Amino acid sequence: MITDPCAAGNPGPPATEGALQPQALLEPGVALYLTGMTVLSEMDERAREVFRRIVETYLDTGEPVGSRTLSQGGLGVSAATVRNVMADLTDMGLLYSPHISAGRIPTEIGLRLFVDGLMQLGGLTPDERRALDIGASAGDGDTVLEQAAARLSGLTRTASLVVAPKSEGQLRHVEFVATSSAEALAILVYEDGRVENRVMALPGGLPPSSLISAGNYLSARLRGKSLGDMRKTILAELESNQAALDELTSKLVKDGVADLSDGERSSLIVRGRGRLLDAAAEEDLERVRMLFDDLERKRDVIDVLNAARDAEGVKVFIGSENRLFSLSGSSVIAAPYRDQSNQIVGVLAVLGPTRLNYARIVPIVDYTAETVSRVLGRTGGA
DSSP: EEESSSOOOOOOOOTTSOOOOOOOOSSHHHHHHHHHHHHHHHSSSHHHHHHHHHHHHHHHOOOBOOOOHTTTOOOOSSSHHHHHHHHHHHHTTTTEETTTTOOOOOOOHHHHHHHHHOOOOOOHHHHHHHHHHOGGOOOOOHHHHHHHHHHHHHHSSSSSEEEEOOOOOOOEEEEEESSOOOSSEEEEEEETTEEEEEEOOHHHHHOOOOOHHHHHHHHHBBTTTTTHHHHHHHHHHHHTTTOOOOOOHHHHHHHHHHHTTTTOEEEEEEEEEHOOOOOOOOGGGHHHHHHHHHHHHHHHHHHHHHTTOOOOSSEEEEEGSSSSTTTTTTEEEEEEEEEETEEEEEEEEEEEOOOHHHHHHHHHHHHHHHOOOHHHHOOOOO
């Protein structure tokens, strides 16, 4: 099942008079879906068929679609009739011409209308299902998600993203290093060798010795334990003055425990960045570079994907419907996955240009989410 977008955005090219105005479709996102469905119901059968063929041809070739191409494709009408229909669709804001002499391509609003109302989903072949199936022998939850990301990227020839719940793990050492008079780097070293760095604010007037004392205090209490396990105990010691720390050091420890335990609860797995470059035309390279910059903002990417957590099925974000990827003109197809308690614990997605093969990729993302949920349900991972 495909759910409606979170928010609608600018369709890309300038809107023409009489077109669907994006300003009227911004709040809430479902308004775009409902307005699009109204427009679709008001289109006659010929207009719907012309529109569908234009979008499908564009998604397949990446080239503007002309009236001659459509009229020779078995529509049973003349090129002049097709041109009139295309002009009407352009006036409605569903199509535009990238060049004066070129054919038409869909706007973002047109793509949304196609995905929600006209797209015919393809089925997965037995080979595709086998390629996505992950057995229970895959190992722990992290291994399952890594495999899912790799297989999803390989099968769709795009980048794949997986938001994974971050396990706390047992700590070996905690250290604070001042980076300025107002900030410090909290360095967490885990028993399994992982090292995590987090920036936190410092209390005013804190001497360097307090950073050492706070690190020694936390290291002594957290060695072999997780921060979640010891949080209440440490805060209780500080509250009852049993920690034997001066006021500023005690405040640093208290702030540190709060910041570190309330930090990011999710990690981001990204696979297939190179596929975005492989598939890009020369004129699209700057767009892909912008997309790479977006992917470096992992917290923002996680926030975008988490918008799909409440979806009943696959959620499709097209172009400027999400702010993070609006400049790079990218689409995201995402679906949540569940753990052994049937609770949603993360999201997996495919990321690529708006000219994605939605009809093929939507069922692939949906099936991958179902497979991951099934495996995590058996193994108790994530």
